[in-house]
Amino acid sequence: MQLRWTASTWFWTLFVLRPARPSADRPAGVSPPAAQHAPTVAVVGGGLAGLTVVHRLLSPGARLAAQGVDADGDAAPLNARVVLLERDDRLGGKILTESFDGFVVEAAADSFLARKPWARALAEELGLGDELVGSEPGWPRAFVRRAGALVPFPDGLTGLVPTKMGPLWTSGILSPLGCARVAMERWIPRRTSDRDETVASFVRRRFGSELYERLMQPLLGGLYGSSPEQLSIAATFPVLVQAERESGSVTRGLRVQARPESTGGPRPGAPFLSLRGGMGRLTEALEASIESAERLQILRGTTVESVRRTPEGWTIDIEGRSPLFVSAVVITTPAPLAARLLVEHEDLVAALRRIPFTSTSVVTAAYDSANFPRPLEGHGYLNPLSERRKVAGITWSSRKFAGRAPAGRVLLRGFIREPHLPPAGPEGDARLLETLAEELRDAVGLEAAPQWWRVFRWQNSMPGYTLGHLERVRMIEDRVEALPGLFLAGCSYGGVGIPDTVRSGEQAATRLMDHIATRRT
């Protein structure tokens, strides 16, 4: 654990993190929050959500860009001490960029959706506006494998479903019958039930099985890491549900939603944004924005074991050290880990455990461009389940964003998911590389060995918003509301990607500030 001995460290050591003293009327290890005049709040987890929470709590005059939060006004900074507890020795969680020898290597996330405003707004607020870069233009952007061949994704995919028939006909991905079934979508009666439905069932019902199997399954499996047979349509694509409900047809509804008057104007520019130095710049800038704050203590390499409610507030039990007593706590770990911390609250734990997480390995490798028998096209491709490949998809990183590899080199990433993940360790890594090599040989005829390669394993890293997710989240919110001073944030609840994670951190910070302000009045 790294602990920097700044002027305020003595305060923290002596008063807030002091060893537990048994007393007659309290169990050992529990004592009231220290320094009642300035409450202490804890943030568990230093990934993007945790860093956003802390940044928002500490930034004087913070501009709250989150939806439903006063985005124009300046908020007063929180008058409290903040402790950020992170299990790893580094902050950033699932955002990690490594730069060396002219390569910019993303270990996990490489970009974010431009149409969701929260990540972009945060980057601009942190002074990274000039570093924002769009994904490289040009068409086709992505390919899908069909009987072994790479076929371009058709133009006109809006909200992930086809709204233009011409490009779909000419792409050759669907049979004439499959295309005809898609064209019939506007005459399929509107669903009357309000009950949740899986993404697979929704797409099959509206557009037919062929579109689902050949286009939607690889796309969604690639994006979410979970099977669309389990994912909730209401939680993952609310716009599609809304389009059907309001217009009677998804295609018609999406056209209405896409009109400039519905969206507040046209959305020019690239669909995905990143930062010139990689997504790690965002978490680095967040870290830089908070680390010198006098009222903040960052405890890296610190594993929280449990979070318990006491009459005075909350007790944070920490592995290998004395507990921390706080007025409020934000837990930003993935939901199943939050469940482990909150064991005393059975209903809440049960609901948190029902949010499943899947594992992914990212194998990244660099080659000489001359090693490829043909020039590469687009940003990458996806493998439908029907192709029976072990690799879910490949991103040509050096084609997706400029400046990711030196001239004449190709940087790429392969995504390998359960059940194709060997055990961790050098032998497992070598098997992952072999899986990648087989895939590249088969898809683009690459025979050469990489100049270098790396494996990043992300254990239980992607939440699956499965059937009933929204109901589950509502139940979690109700339970949390009954526990004053407890807040949850992160990618487990209201959106799996970077923009929604930022928004969840901002919303949790706002709720926490309201809670502290109410306690004091």
Ligand SMILES: Cc1cc2nc3c(=O)[nH]c(=O)nc-3n(C[C@H](O)[C@H](O)[C@H](O)COP(=O)(O)OP(=O)(O)OC[C@H]3O[C@@H](n4cnc5c(N)ncnc54)[C@H](O)[C@@H]3O)c2cc1C
């Ligand atoms: C392979 C992969 C690719 C992705 N690609 C994209 C992409 O291109 N675009 C996009 O928008 N999103 C992408 N995502 C999703 C995105 O990375 C996440 O939404 C986001 O990073 C989640 O941040 P978080 O803070 O919620 O969670 P995390 O990053 O998981 O942070 C949680 C933190 O809590 C810490 N922690 C856990 N338990 C404890 C404990 N007991 N005590 C203390 N600390 C603890 C962890 O160490 C971690 O640092 C990708 C995810 C993965 C895995």
